[in-house]
Amino acid sequence: MSLFQTPPQSEAEAAQDRPLDLPPEKVQELTEAEWYAQAYRGNSTQLTVRAVVMGSILGFFLSFTNIYIGLKSGWFLGVAITACILSYAIWGVLLRAGAVRSPMTILETACMASTASSAGYATGNTLVSAIPAMLLLTVTEQNPEGVQLRWYVLAPWVLFLAGLGVVMAIPMKRNMINQERLKFPSGTAAAVTLQSLYSQGQEAMVKAKALLWSALVGLAVPLLKDLEFLKKMGADGKLERHALLPGQSNLFDVGVTFTSKLYDPKAQQWVEKALKPSDWLVRLDHSLVLVAAGAIVGLRTSASMVLGAGLLAFVIGPMALGWGWEAPSGKMLTAATRAGSAWKEIGIWCGAPLMVAYGLTAFAIQWRTILRALTGMRGGAAGAEGASEAAEIEVPTRWFVSGMSLAALGIVLIAWLAFGIPVHLGLLAVLMTFFLALVACRATGETDITPGGAMGKIMQLTYGVLMPQSTSANLMTAAITSGAGLASADLLNDLKTGYLLGANPRRQFVAQFLGIFTGTVASLLGYFLLVPNAKVLLGEGDKAPVFPAPGAQQWKAVAELFKVGLSNLHPMARYALVIGAVLGVTMALIEWLAPKSKKFLPSATGLGLGLLLPFFSSLSMLIGALLARAFEAMSPRQAERFVIPISSGLIAGESIIGVIVAGLNNFVF
Numbered sequence: 001m002s003l004f005q006t007p008p009q010s011e012a013e014a015a016q017d018r019p020l021d022l023p024p025e026k027v028q029e030l031t032e033a034e035w036y037a038q039a040y041r042g043n044s045t046q047l048t049v050r051a052v053v054m055g056s057i058l059g060f061f062l063s064f065t066n067i068y069i070g071l072k073s074g075w076f077l078g079v080a081i082t083a084c085i086l087s088y089a090i091w092g093v094l095l096r097a098g099a100v101r102s103p104m105t106i107l108e109t110a111c112m113a114s115t116a117s118s119a120g121y122a123t124g125n126t127l128v129s130a131i132p133a134m135l136l137l138t139v140t141e142q143n144p145e146g147v148q149l150r151w152y153v154l155a156p157w158v159l160f161l162a163g164l165g166v167v168m169a170i171p172m173k174r175n176m177i178n179q180e181r182l183k184f185p186s187g188t189a190a191a192v193t194l195q196s197l198y199s200q201g202q203e204a205m206v207k208a209k210a211l212l213w214s215a216l217v218g219l220a221v222p223l224l225k226d227l228e229f230l231k232k233m234g235a236d237g238k239l240e241r242h243a244l245l246p247g248q249s250n251l252f253d254v255g256v257t258f259t260s261k262l263y264d265p266k267a268q269q270w271v272e273k274a275l276k277p278s279d280w281l282v283r284l285d286h287s288l289v290l291v292a293a294g295a296i297v298g299l300r301t302s303a304s305m306v307l308g309a310g311l312l313a314f315v316i317g318p319m320a321l322g323w324g325w326e327a328p329s330g331k332m333l334t335a336a337t338r339a340g341s342a343w344k345e346i347g348i349w350c351g352a353p354l355m356v357a358y359g360l361t362a363f364a365i366q367w368r369t370i371l372r373a374l375t376g377m378r379g380g381a382a383g384a385e386g387a388s389e390a391a392e393i394e395v396p397t398r399w400f401v402s403g404m405s406l407a408a409l410g411i412v413l414i415a416w417l418a419f420g421i422p423v424h425l426g427l428l429a430v431l432m433t434f435f436l437a438l439v440a441c442r443a444t445g446e447t448d449i450t451p452g453g454a455m456g457k458i459m460q461l462t463y464g465v466l467m468p469q470s471t472s473a474n475l476m477t478a479a480i481t482s483g484a485g486l487a488s489a490d491l492l493n494d495l496k497t498g499y500l501l502g503a504n505p506r507r508q509f510v511a512q513f514l515g516i517f518t519g520t521v522a523s524l525l526g527y528f529l530l531v532p533n534a535k536v537l538l539g540e541g542d543k544a545p546v547f548p549a550p551g552a553q554q555w556k557a558v559a560e561l562f563k564v565g566l567s568n569l570h571p572m573a574r575y576a577l578v579i580g581a582v583l584g585v586t587m588a589l590i591e592w593l594a595p596k597s598k599k600f601l602p603s604a605t606g607l608g609l610g611l612l613l614p615f616f617s618s619l620s621m622l623i624g625a626l627l628a629r630a631f632e633a634m635s636p637r638q639a640e641r642f643v644i645p646i647s648s649g650l651i652a653g654e655s656i657i658g659v660i661v662a663g664l665n666n667f668v669f
Contacts, residue, residue, distance in 0.1 A: 003510055007048045008102040011095075017044040017105035019198045024191040024500040032178040039502045040393070046107035047507035054091070054104075055112040055511065056518040058083045059119025061656050063522040066120060068655035070128030071530060071537075071547035073293055073617060074554075074609055076121065076486075080190045080494065082211070082648045083116035084109060088197050089208030106198045107503050111511040113190060114494040118515025122487035123162045124523040127154075129456070130479035131527070132537055132552035133559065137471050139534045146534035153418045155524055160410035161480060162516040164430070165487020167403030168437050170395045170509070173492060177499050182445030187496030194501060203641075210642050211649035218288055218653025222661040225286050229664075241665075248285050248544075248616060250278040279339040280313035281544055281614040289658070290617055292650035294624025295643055300599070301606035302625035305618035308351065308610020309343075316350060316611075317342035320572055343614055344538065344545075344553060349569070350576040351550075351611030352557040356457050357584030358604040363458075365592045366443060395509045411480060419472040429459065429477040437485040444489040445496075456482035457558065464562035474559040487516075529663040546662075550612035584608070 008014035020027065020039060027039050062079040070076050087109055094100045104112065131149060138147040176182045196203065228241035253276045277283075294302045317339060412426035421429070436455045444450045456478035467473040491512050498508045530547060531537065537552065539545035566574060587604040590597060610618045624647070632639040 003047055003507055005045050005048055005507075007045055007050055007108065008105065011102050014045075014102040014105055017041070017107065019106045019195055020502050024188060024195060027500045027502070028181060028183070028188070035178065035499070040504075041107060041502035042393070042504065044107050044502070045105045046504055047111050047511055048108055050100075051104060051108040051112040052115050052511055052514050054087055055083065055115025055515060056119060058086055058112075059116035059515050060518050060522040062116060062120030062652065063124055063519050064526045064659045065652050065655035066124050067127060067523055067526040067530065068658050069289055069293055069651060070124065070551065071132070071549045072287075073290055073613065073621065074128075074550035075293055075297065076125055076128065077293070077296065077651070078117070078186055078490075078493075079120035080113045080117040080186070080497070081193050081644070082652070083113050083120070084190065084193055084197060085208050085211060085645060085648075087112050087116075089205060089212070092205065106194055106501060107498070109194060109197075110191075110494075110498050110501055110503055111508055113194075113497065114491075114508050114511040115515035115518075117490055117494055118162070118166070118487075118512045119519030119522060121519075122165060122490045122512075123158055123516055123519035124526075125486050126158060126161060126479040126483045127523050127527040128549065129482065129551040129555050130475045132531060132549045133475050133555040134472065135531070135534050136537060136549075136552060136556045137559065139538065144535060144538075144540075148528075148531075148533065149418075151524060151528065153414065154527075155520060156410060157414050157418070158483075158523060159516060159520045160407050160414065161483035162487050162519065163403065163513075164407035164411060164433070164480070165437070165484035166491050166509075166513050166516060167400055167407060168434055168484060169441065169488040169491040169495070170400040170403075171397070172438060172441050172488070173495050173505060174394055176442065176445050176492065177496055180445075182442070182496075184445045184493050184496035187493035188500060190493070190497040191500035194497070207641065207645045211645040211652075214292075214646040214649030215653035218292075218650040218655075219657040221286070221288050221654045222658040226658065226661045227664065245286065247287070248283040250276070251284050252277040252282050275339055277313070280317060280342065281616055282313055282619075283616045285616040285620050287620065287654065288650050289654040290620035291624035291627070292647040292654075294621030295628035295647045297621060297625065299622075299625040299629050301603040302618070302621040304602040304604075304606025305610035305613070306615075306622045307602055308607040309613065309615040309618040310610075312342055312347045312350075312611050313615050316346060316576070320346040341539070343548070343612065346572065346576060347611040348553050348557050349573040350580040351608040352554040353577045353580035354584040354611070355554060355605060355608035356558065357581040358588045358608070359584075360457060361585045361588035362591075363439075363443075365588065393504050393506055395506050399509075415476060415480075419476045420470060421467070421473045421476065425463070425466060425473070425477075429463075429480050432459065432462070433481045433484050436481050437488045440485040441489045441492050444492065450486055450489040455485050456555070460555070460558045460562075464558070468562050471559040471563050474562060475555055478555065526659050529659050529666065532666045544614050544616070548613050548617060550609055553612050554608075580608075580611075 008017065020041070022039060027035065030039060059079070062083065066076055066079070087104065091100065091104050095103055131154065135146045135148055139145075177184070225243050225245045225247045228243050230242050230244070232240055232242060320342060321339065408427070408430045411430060412423055415421040415426040415429070416423050436458060440450050440455050459478040459481045460474050463470075463474050463477045491509070494512055495505055495508060497503075498505060536546040537549050561569075561577075566577075569577070584604055587601065587607075590601065628639065628643050628647075631643060
């Protein structure tokens with residue numbers, strides 16, 4: 001069977017590859033044998049050069065959006081549906097302009113989405129978590145910028161991690177999708193979206209226009225508030241660069257002050273300091289990217305983030321100042337500077353253990369899912385139903401063996417040469433990753449939640465015991481599990497989309513695999529443009545960080561804990577750690593024992609992120625969630641049509657131009 005196909009040469013030929021008569025929800029109910037007989041579109045055009053090229057281009061730019069918003073908020077958003085809408089609209093314009101002969105078929109667009117999703121989602125996770133965490137751990141008083149890993153180390157590392165994740169999904173697919181028919185909600189949603197696009201073309205163009213107009217609004221934001229091309233004389237007599245508009249407003253300072261007790265080690269006495277809300281980073285941020293993210297994430301999580309941020313600003317932070325909290329360097333900082341750094345100095349010791357404990361407890365509670373994952377592989381391999389048909393179209397086992405061997409070899413060698421992880425411990429990390437990814441993918445199929453963070457924390461705990469003094473081993477082994485697990489779950493979501501549309505899984509796998517090369521280039525380019533050094537992650541003096549990187553802060557805290565030991569932490573950090581861990585376990589148990597109460601409780605993820613982010617970031621997300629909820633209350637149908645396209649457009653526009661602006665600020669101006 002030839003993998004690559006020739007695209008239709010006319011609109012009439014393309015019409016022959018029309019969508020299935022069966023809707024995705026009906027295909028979901030078919031047995032494997034019924035699927036081969038009624039749904040499989042063996043002769044339809046699917047894997048073409050133009051589909052892969054379009055997916056690579058869209059994935060290249062969408063990867064910028066995930067690096068940008070991942071460093072801003074800790075969220076990593078799927079890109080498949082956005083890529084489908086954009087591709088459909090762009091190809092429609094090209095067709096009307098006479099630049100192409102025929103529209104893409106529905107299965108070509110599914111292949112395009114696989115490539116775009118691989119490029120935009122599967123390659124960037126480690127660049128917003130483990131890699132910036134490594135950078136943060138190298139910061140010293142003498143070197144506040146830290147030491148960045150070289151691109152020639154990161155490039156193969158990111159590529160091999162994504163490759164490992166893609167090939168690990170091969171033996172899981174037939175069992176989880178064909179036989180058990182797990183829902184994989186995101187993959188199902190993408191299939192429904194594609195079916196809708198090809199049956200209601202006018203509706204697709206309306207959504208695409210909304211996305212593009214909002215993207216134009218989004219791209220103007222960094223040009224106005226971030227592009228530092230103007231100069232003015234500062235109070236110290238030095239020239240300072242600034243943008244046309246300020247990045248934030250201190251709207252909440254009007255007539256409001258707080259008195260906090262602060263221990264002055266030089267005077268060896270307690271002094272009272274008047275602090276404004278803005279000193280605690282209670283400000284209005286002028287960025288729209290987190291407003292859009294809040295609209296997608298939802299009200300419960302966003303409100304929980306503001307709750308966590310409020311606890312930090314008005315309860316935990318003042319308590320820390322009253323305890324005599326000192327910066328790690330031991331320097332005496334101003335009260336305002338110490339208040340502004342509370343999120344990274346004390347909030348992290350409450351927020352990180354809360355999220356880790358919640359994630360691990362929720363993972364342990366899903367013991368049935370774990371058991372099904374481990375026993376299901378054996379059942380899937382032995383299943384005889386549809387065996388002859390599967391041999392023709394499923395991804396061959398030899399691809400899995402050769403791909404797994406090559407990816408594992410690359411990962412183990414880089415781990416040994418660049419991060420000092422012995423070969424046998426590197427092999428152990430890859431082996432553990434396969435079984436943990438198996439569980440993570442099943443969780444994705446059943447709940448649409450990939451516990452990549454929990455998987456990474458299991459590895460951090462394991463290697464915290466095996467190599468307790470090596471922060472690089474702690475972080476990079478966790479990166480293997482988290483990165484590969486997310487890539488596997490992403491591929492299975494795409495394969496679910498194709499399955500519901502009658503696609504050939506072998507061709508879809510090739511499209512997904514090709515996307516990791518473009519994604520690696522784009523993700524690294526975006527990361528190095530946005531994070532030239534650690535200052536953008538930590539801020540300087542009273543200036544808040546450009547990218548708080550809550551994921552990296554969380555990973556750094558766990559690695560640091562194993563290195564320095566619990567007894568060497570500040571007393572309040574120890575109390576915060578215990579309180580956060582107990583709270584995380586308690587919230588997970590309550591949700592398990594009383595599932596109906598979940599909607600009335602704060603989100604543990606949101607609460608933890610609120611403690612790990614400056615207040616203004618959480619506030620922006622709450623504003624977006626409230627706007628989306630108000631839109632839904634006024635017009636549920638219009639909200640269903642436009643919230644996702646408008647939000648996606650704002651994120652894409654501001655993120656892509658934000659990366660370019662960051663490059664200009666760092667390397668030109």
